[in-house]
Amino acid sequence: MNIHDLSISDCPITKVIINKNEIVYYFSEAYSKSLRQYISNIAIKIKDWSKFSGKHFISKSPFEKPLIKNILENEIEPFELIQEFFIENNNLVFKGYSSKSEAWLEYTFQKPNIEVKSNP
Numbered sequence: 001m002n003i004h005d006l007s008i009s010d011c012p013i014t015k016v017i018i019n020k021n022e023i024v025y026y027f028s029e030a031y032s033k034s035l036r037q038y039i040s041n042i043a044i045k046i047k048d049w050s051k052f053s054g055k056h057f058i059s060k061s062p063f064e065k066p067l068i069k070n071i072l073e074n075e076i077e078p079f080e081l082i083q084e085f086f087i088e089n090n091n092l093v094f095k096g097y098s099s100k101s102e103a104w105l106e107y108t109f110q111k112p113n114i115e116v117k118s119n120p
Helices: none
Strands: 013-019 022-032 037-047 051-058 067-071 079-088 091-098 104-110 113-118
Antiparallel strands (some): 013 022, 079 091, 091 104
16 A cells, blocks of 8 residues: 555544654544545554654644744654645655644654555
């Protein structure tokens, strides 16, 4: 299975494992674009990236300009929901809500190895 085939927006994350230079997101389901249906129990493993950059957006109200904090690799927070992801120039970008702080997060993994498994 290929990450380009998946849509994970609003798909429930059931578990996250964060280790040095490796993160695994477990989803109860994800949508397969090629099969045109949801597939149960999907795991996306991101590992061995060359560089990480992250941003943490904090706002007290919806129309207030957010405070943007850069996140270091050792400060990575797990997502509650990943609303958007894309791959561009060998960079994997995840955007969504933190399960820890409930803030909006944007993570970029440069040149990662990505593994997708069904029923891990």
